[in-house]
Amino acid sequence: xxxxxxxxxxAVTDYVYDDQTVRQAIEKMRHHGFTAxxxxxxxxxxxxxxxxxxxxxxxxxxxxxxIRDLEHYRIADLPRRVRSEAVSVxxxxxxxxxxxxxxxxxxxxxxxxxxIGIVTRHxxxxxxxxxxxxxxxxxx
Numbered sequence: 001x002x003x004x005x006x007x008x009x010x011a012v013t014d015y016v017y018d019d020q021t022v023r024q025a026i027e028k029m030r031h032h033g034f035t036a037x038x039x040x041x042x043x044x045x046x047x048x049x050x051x052x053x054x055x056x057x058x059x060x061x062x063x064x065x066x067i068r069d070l071e072h073y074r075i076a077d078l079p080r081r082v083r084s085e086a087v088s089v090x091x092x093x094x095x096x097x098x099x100x101x102x103x104x105x106x107x108x109x110x111x112x113x114x115x116i117g118i119v120t121r122h123x124x125x126x127x128x129x130x131x132x133x134x135x136x137x138x139x140x
Contacts, residue, residue, distance in 0.1 A: 001093050006127060007108055009117040015040055016075055018047050023070035026055055036084070038107050038115060039075055046107050046115040049084035050075065057081060089116060093127065100124045
């Protein structure tokens with residue numbers, strides 16, 4: 001199956017740019033209730049995914065206790081603790097399943113490394129559930 005059928009395109013996906021402030025990213029995540037968010041650069045290339053823990057450790061490591069102080073740091077300044085992998089648009093569902101075991105979503109990039117959207121763990125599991133039900137109904 002082509003993973004594009006599961007893709008939430010960039011146009012309907014929330015993300016942040018690597019030159020935005022850390023405060024802007026935290027506020028966007030908080031507003032939407034996200035635990036992680038993709039980061040892209042101004043050229044549209046996927047850079048990384050940042051999770052809540054990345055922000056927490058950054059604040060603790062830099063003795064930042066006031067969210068206003070985060071206006072002085074860019075997202076590019078945040079190291080990521082856990083590596084979230086992106087996949088090529090040509091990836092298989094099996095590759096998505098393996099990554100989704102440790103990621104809430106899988107960023108998808110084109111052959112130029114440009115971010116084109118995400119596939120959520122929920123959508124992957126829903127696809128797998130439908131496939132299993134299809135196999136069961138075919139055997140009965």
